[in-house]
Amino acid sequence: MPERVQLQTRLPVGAADTRSLGWWAMIFVVFTEAALFAYLLFSYYYLAVVVPHTPGTFPLGGPLAVKLAGPNTAILLISSAFVAWAQTGIERGNKWRLVGGLGAGALLGTIFLVIQSFEWGNQKFDIPSSAYSSLYYVVTGFHMAHVLVGVLILMALTVWAAMGYFNRFRYAHIHIGALYWHFVDAVWIAIFFTFYLTPRLGLMS
Amino acid sequence: MSVSGYERAPAIADGSRPELRRHLELLWEGEGGFIGWLSTVDHKKIGIRYIVTAFAFLVIGGLEALIFRIQLAWPNTHLLTPEQYDQLFSTHGMTMIFLYAFPVLTGFSVYVWPLVIGARDLALPRLNALSYWLYLAAGIFMYAAFLVGFGPNDGWFNYVPYASRDYNGGPNMDVYALGMVLLGISTTTGAVNFVVTFLRLRCPGMSINRVPMVTWGTVTANAANIFAVPAVSLAFFELWCDRNAGTHFFTPHEGQVLLWQHLFWMFAHPWVYVIVLPAMGMVSEALPVFTRRPLVGYAAVALGTIATMVLGFGVWVHHMFATGLPPISMSFFSAASIIIVIPSAVAVFAWVATIWLGRPVFATTFLFFAGFVFLFTLAGVSGYMTASLPVDWQLTDTYFVVAHIHYVLIGINVFPVIGATYYWFPKMTGKLMDERLGRWNFWTMFLGFNLGFFPMHITGLLGMPRRIYTYADGMGWDWLNLITTLGSFVFAAGVLLFFINVVISYRRGRAAGDNPWDAPSLEWSTSSPPPPYNFAVIPTVASRYPLWEGRMPGSSRQTITQSGLVLDHGKEQIGTGPLDAQADIILKTPEDTLVPLILCLAVTAFFVGLLLHWWWLGIAGLAATGLSLVWWHWPREELGETAEPENA
Numbered sequence: 094m095p096e097r098v099q100l101q102t103r104l105p106v107g108a109a110d111t112r113s114l115g116w117w118a119m120i121f122v123v124f125t126e127a128a129l130f131a132y133l134l135f136s137y138y139y140l141a142v143v144v145p146h147t148p149g150t151f152p153l154g155g156p157l158a159v160k161l162a163g164p165n166t167a168i169l170l171i172s173s174a175f176v177a178w179a180q181t182g183i184e185r186g187n188k189w190r191l192v193g194g195l196g197a198g199a200l201l202g203t204i205f206l207v208i209q210s211f212e213w214g215n216q217k218f219d220i221p222s223s224a225y226s227s228l229y230y231v232v233t234g235f236h237m238a239h240v241l242v243g244v245l246i247l248m249a250l251t252v253w254a255a256m257g258y259f260n261r262f263r264y265a266h267i268h269i270g271a272l273y274w275h276f277v278d279a280v281w282i283a284i285f286f287t288f289y290l291t292p293r294l295g296l297m298s
Numbered sequence: 299m300s301v302s303g304y305e306r307a308p309a310i311a312d313g314s315r316p317e318l319r320r321h322l323e324l325l326w327e328g329e330g331g332f333i334g335w336l337s338t339v340d341h342k343k344i345g346i347r348y349i350v351t352a353f354a355f356l357v358i359g360g361l362e363a364l365i366f367r368i369q370l371a372w373p374n375t376h377l378l379t380p381e382q383y384d385q386l387f388s389t390h391g392m393t394m395i396f397l398y399a400f401p402v403l404t405g406f407s408v409y410v411w412p413l414v415i416g417a418r419d420l421a422l423p424r425l426n427a428l429s430y431w432l433y434l435a436a437g438i439f440m441y442a443a444f445l446v447g448f449g450p451n452d453g454w455f456n457y458v459p460y461a462s463r464d465y466n467g468g469p470n471m472d473v474y475a476l477g478m479v480l481l482g483i484s485t486t487t488g489a490v491n492f493v494v495t496f497l498r499l500r501c502p503g504m505s506i507n508r509v510p511m512v513t514w515g516t517v518t519a520n521a522a523n524i525f526a527v528p529a530v531s532l533a534f535f536e537l538w539c540d541r542n543a544g545t546h547f548f549t550p551h552e553g554q555v556l557l558w559q560h561l562f563w564m565f566a567h568p569w570v571y572v573i574v575l576p577a578m579g580m581v582s583e584a585l586p587v588f589t590r591r592p593l594v595g596y597a598a599v600a601l602g603t604i605a606t607m608v609l610g611f612g613v614w615v616h617h618m619f620a621t622g623l624p625p626i627s628m629s630f631f632s633a634a635s636i637i638i639v640i641p642s643a644v645a646v647f648a649w650v651a652t653i654w655l656g657r658p659v660f661a662t663t664f665l666f667f668a669g670f671v672f673l674f675t676l677a678g679v680s681g682y683m684t685a686s687l688p689v690d691w692q693l694t695d696t697y698f699v700v701a702h703i704h705y706v707l708i709g710i711n712v713f714p715v716i717g718a719t720y721y722w723f724p725k726m727t728g729k730l731m732d733e734r735l736g737r738w739n740f741w742t743m744f745l746g747f748n749l750g751f752f753p754m755h756i757t758g759l760l761g762m763p764r765r766i767y768t769y770a771d772g773m774g775w776d777w778l779n780l781i782t783t784l785g786s787f788v789f790a791a792g793v794l795l796f797f798i799n800v801v802i803s804y805r806r807g808r809a810a811g812d813n814p815w816d817a818p819s820l821e822w823s824t825s826s827p828p829p830p831y832n833f834a835v836i837p838t839v840a841s842r843y844p845l846w847e848g849r850m851p852g853s854s855r856q857t858i859t860q861s862g863l864v865l866d867h868g869k870e871q872i873g874t875g876p877l878d879a880q881a882d883i884i885l886k887t888p889e890d891t892l893v894p895l896i897l898c899l900a901v902t903a904f905f906v907g908l909l910l911h912w913w914w915l916g917i918a919g920l921a922a923t924g925l926s927l928v929w930w931h932w933p934r935e936e937l938g939e940t941a942e943p944e945n946a
Contacts, residue, residue: 107938221544260941
């Protein structure tokens with residue numbers, strides 16, 4: 094049977110949510126970023142397992158405290174919830190819910206960065222102290238850089254949202270930026286588990 | 299009919315109307331002049347730029363090889379000092395593997411893809427421009443250091459601890475490390491672009507079982523890049539940290555030198571397939587044209603391509619058989635490396651069957667592709683040999699491995715690429731390449747290559763180690779090395795004939811017409827060279843070989859190229875579903891812009907700042923990067939990214 098172009102099909106025009114090319118591109122950006130963090134964690138586990146360590150050197154000075162990182166994890170996850178709330182808001186055409194949710198996400202992301210820098214300042218080891226300290230600073234540093242980029246994205250989106258660029262038909266930018274933010278939050282869970290929880294399982298010291 | 303700009307039913311019309319073509323020409327042609335040259339996002343211009351740049355690196359890398367082949371022609375030669383030799387062979391590897399082999403395939407794909415899939419550009423044209431500029435910047439970055447004597451000097455795979463600060467105090471390794479991270483950004487952005495284009499921009503009707511073979515190779519390789527490139531970028535970043543921030547990733551005792559080899563080969567083995575699969579795709583695409591029949595085993599070849607790539611992620615340890623890993627690990631990777639022969643062989647049998655069952659036309663492209671099948675088989679056999687653990691222990695770090703890698707890279711990359719140039723040059727320029735010179739070109743290259751590189755297998759079996767700057771006489775390697783050097787010069791002369799043919803044919807080649815090869819795919823349905831908008835109306839295809847419909851048994855003409863979707867409200871394309879290729883959106887394509895170039899300069903400034911420890915430059919580069927990205931992504935009305943005024 095011959096295939097014909099359907100004459101009367103109405104098609105969306107322009108950046109239409111998950112049909113926009115930016116959305117598809119961001120999915121693959123997230124894949125490549127996830128691979129990057131997988132290789133970072135591979136470096137961690139490889140050096141943890143393959144190199145013989147004297148007790149107390151991996152992790153250096155015992156497992157990391159969760160006093161700051163635990164609540165900080167919660168802050169990051171709550172920021173994702175705010176951003177999701179903003180996303181469903183604009184799908185219903187609620188501009189101020191969009192601005193508020195994005196702004197709150199950016200604010201909580203900034204608080205995460207401040208607390209994480211505070212933890213860095215209070216560590217008893219420096220970058221060159223050992224393989225473990227190198228991994229700690231490089232992996233959490235990579236993540237902080239990603240949070241910083243995410244916060245800047247959320248800030249730009251907040252400003253654009255306040256300027257009235259988005260409505261219930263046009264919000265591809267929001268979903269694309271939010272996808273990145275949710276990824277940055279999700280990958281933190283893997284880092285938190287690796288650096289803060291696995292040493293407490295008693296397998297590596 | 300609503301007046302909203304959010305949706306529209308595209309008109310259907312005849313594509314031959316002159317006023318439609320004039321209108322599209324105005325929309326798509328872009329600015330002229332120098333600024334237009336810098337700001338273009340046209341895939342055809344960027345594709346040719348990629349190809350020309352990659353061929354320039356091929357020439358540079360080839361000249362480097364000729365210099366050290368003179369050094370190796372006779373024993374005890376001291377044309378080069380050991381340090382010069384180290385830099386020369388390392389830079390040769392870096393150039394050929396990273397700056398030629400993949401970018402040239404990217405260039406062809408950038409040019410050809412939208413044309414074979416019936417689109418007007420890639421999915422992300424600005425990102426495409428950025429990929430090119432970053433590739434050029436990374437090439438200049440690494441070569442600038444080489445020219446002042448600070449090129450990489452530890453082989454292209456750059457093993458620690460030789461590459462660490464204690465043993466390699468100069469800036470050589472910092473340049474290589476940062477340059478590779480910069481190049482990695484280019485590769486990744488390109489990869490995302492190809493994958494999204496493949497999934498979303500195939501013209502209506504081009505369902506997943508009708509995709510032209512050339513796109514299968516490229517999309518598989520680029521999907522792999524998305525997962526493989528971060529490994530090498532991270533490895534080089536960690537190396538840079540070890541050298542500049544005192545970290546302990548690869549330092550003996552604290553860290554582990556083998557971590558480098560793992561991360562590097564987790565990337566670099568998939569990379570071997572990345573730089574051959576698109577070339578194999580070119581062969582599967584054009585071999586049917588010169589055998590006058592469809593490819594035998596389309597589905598098997600497409601699935602074999604993907605299977606090869608997937609398995610390619612699980613064989614990296616075969617580069618590390620001599621590092622003392624546990625036997626269970628080596629057995630696994632040896633088995634995986636032997637199994638990978640099967641999906642690769644599927645393609646070989648498909649090509650042989652296609653030639654066997656077809657009526658070959660002995661054009662230059664066919665000669666290069668048939669020669670490629672032969673060289674591919676030899677490369678496969680020597681690869682199969684080194685996959686076996688005891689054989690590898692005998693052969694590793696000898697010239698046998700050098701022979702193998704050159705049969706892979708030249709046989710499976712250079713030969714198909716030159717064949718593909720003969721094939722698509724008429725589409726790109728409107729002129730045919732000279733066939734008589736083409737025959738000389740092929741035979742000189744083919745004989746020179748085998749004369750030069752086949753004896754390396756024997757030199758390796760006789761125990762000559764690779765990476766040595768000279769050797770004593772009386773080892774039984776003398777005459778073999780002399781033949782290799784002679785062969786490499788003959789081969790180089792063949793490559794020179796190719797470039798001469800390109801120049802002569804570009805100046806005064808015969809006019810090609812739309813479809814000089816009577817080929818079946820969509821790019822041959824538009825003019826040569828194609829207009830800026832590629833297709834006046836969006837084609838709708840109904841089979842795997844749209845232009846051969848009605849001439850093959852059981853097929854009737856159903857593909858529509860003359861009339862179709864008219865998308866002329868600005869630069870527009872059609873977006874389709876990933877599997878069935880049903881139209882589901884009208885996409886807006888960005889205009890020419892300088893932002894990709896500015897972003898590239900900002901990112902490069904950041905890397906130069908890191909290299910020289912000029913922190914102010916690094917910070918300025920980062921700030922400029924951020925600002926360029928905000929400018930880039932600013933919601934634009936003409937791209938359909940912003941809300942329309944409520945009362946319009």
